[in-house]
Amino acid sequence: MDKIKKTLSDKENILNEIIKDAKRKLAKLQDKQKTDLGELACKHGLHAFDITVLDEAFKKLAMDLKK
Numbered sequence: 001m002d003k004i005k006k007t008l009s010d011k012e013n014i015l016n017e018i019i020k021d022a023k024r025k026l027a028k029l030q031d032k033q034k035t036d037l038g039e040l041a042c043k044h045g046l047h048a049f050d051i052t053v054l055d056e057a058f059k060k061l062a063m064d065l066k067k
Helices: 008-043 051-066
Strands: none
Touching: none
């Protein structure tokens, strides 16, 4: 049985489909992560605070966690 050789264009199309699929999976994972973080924030009552206050608090928390 002879192997069918793929052209450069065919290989490029296959790689592009793999990349598109990976991007879709990444977006889905990021959406889930955002939902999880949002649920956690609501669980602890953070939805009641002003966004600018939360932004500053998260900046400080991120810096503290990086230490």
